Amino acid sequence: GLFIENRGQGLVVGLAGGTDILAGANIIVSHLDSARIDLKPRPVSGDGDTGLGMLRTHYYGGIKKYHWVNIPLCLTGKVVRTDGEVIDVSIGRKRNDPVFVIPDLLPHLSKTQNRRKLSDGIRGEELRAVAFSGPVFSDEEKDPVSRKVMSYLRRRYGISEEDLISSELCLVPAWGPREVGLDRGLIGSYGHDNRVSSFSANESLLSMRKEGKVPDRWCLSICFDKEEIGSEGPTSARSAFVELSFHRILELSGKRGTSRELSAAMSSSFALSADVKSATNPLFRSVQDPANSARLGAGLTITKYTGRGGKIGANDASAEMVSAIRRLYNEHGIVWQMQETGKVDQGGGGTVAKFLAARNMDVLDTGIPLLSMHSPFEVLSKSDLYMAYKGFSAFFLHHPVQKP
Structure with a gap:
């Protein structure tokens, strides 16, 4: 296993796979800071x-x-x-x-x-x-x-x-998590955004290690800081923390860590940007496009692009990447739903996906839908949380691209 800490505010948890790091890694990125x-x-x-x-x-x-x-x-x-x-x-x-x-x-x-x-x-x-x-x-x-x-x-x-x-x-x-609803199917808490994604990704990796499972490729869970204020600073997704982590893996693998090796390892990697998504609020339906909005309890989301207006600031994932993750989720029984942040020109938001894409990685946004995002008491579905754990485990264990 691999554990790299970044100034007490970021970390990488890694697990070696069956192929060389130059063949790339399966990466899930999330952030630890909350509003x-x-x-x-x-x-x-x-x-x-x-x-x-x-x-x-x-x-x-x-x-x-x-x-x-x-x-x-x-x-x-x-x-x-x-x-x-x-x-x-x-x-x-x-x-x-x-x-x-x-x-x-x-x-x-x-x-x-x-x-x-x-x-x-x-x-x-x-x-x-x-x-x-x-x-x-x-x-x-x-x-x-x-x-x-x-x-x-x-x-x-x-x-x-x-x-x-x-x-x-x-x-x-100054309150902890509580079960919400008579059926106790929801969890309300501060800080779901985005620690629930970091928890799901890290728990998936730790469970794999505990059970002795060997993934197809190197697996990395990278947790950043400062996402909520634009990913600035040495602990953010804009920093060189990703490159430094890959250099460490190259060294552990007996490589020289040249720029060509670093480029090959990152360019061959696939990443999921795991961040919470907006769920349809029954009190404010007008801001959502019903055909492209997420619902609590309907599974893990797939989001092709985020951004504002004309997709400004988005990582617009390729159709091939969406297809690969859709196939992976279907093959492993992951309940999922397609999601867009809201109606066009209603608002929008972004994730760290574009910063991983800048390293020439294929990246797709995925995550757990929330009600009351960025509030002191955010609400998620227990079943969606479980699907995140299952979906992230499947992504870590298996190469997402269909072999020829």
Whole structure:
């Protein structure tokens, strides 16, 4: 087996197959980051009039900001001190922990707020979370509320206000997954997008290794970071992490790792871009094309292209690639459905597929359909999750292209 970590925010899990790496690999790519509320570098502020200590934030990824008010939030992440010590922070996950909340305005006084557009109902600078509630009796001390917040963090974690500048802290929902519906057929949780794809791909590989199965070719599950903000940075799909991983495999295979060998290995590879997809919402059917939309419980999706408008920003997979995966799913009893994000010009989105295609790989989008994507409580079908596990296992085990 193979395990390569990238700065604690990306990884490759690999399994050697029956053919040389120069013949290519079967790759499933996903991302580990989810839409969330990040803290600003100087997050702590005090409101002297109310005695409330607040946390300034900057949202991460495409969210509907009004989703994130009036729900319990936990603070999680890390702080790196100047001496290099990494301090893990987690407040709100345990049952007896305090939580944080971004307070909305009561309906009795919302006349002016109600005139705003829905997208502007809660503004970015209004996403401030309550972190402290006094009382503060000192009139002489400068910003006593902020000092109280920092005093707590110093006692519990040994961090200073300046330490927060070199931190990665975020607010996420302070609840776990729950079964949804009387039949318990659905799972609701924060972060399905896209950890459910990473989980399914890695679980498929680990199960194969545990059972002693040898795939036709090298198998790689590559998990990236920063997809929700455009795949920028050294842990993203735009980085050289893919090339470095292939170089490592070439070395393990006794190759020299030349540019020609690297090019041959990547060009001969097939990849599935595993990311969640939009499921038809019965309350908002008008944004979907019924003939080309996904339904919860109808199986793993195949998506030929994503993008916006005229397929802008999409990886438009070849008909041959779609045919190969369709045949593979059919042969191994995988329930699947064709999917397009929504009606033309209604909106759109993208995945990391195009960044793998830039390495001259054949890539196809596939994934699990969700309701309420990018919200604090996304919903998927258990049966679709199982089909993802089965479909990814079949892709890893078998060469997707029909032999002549």
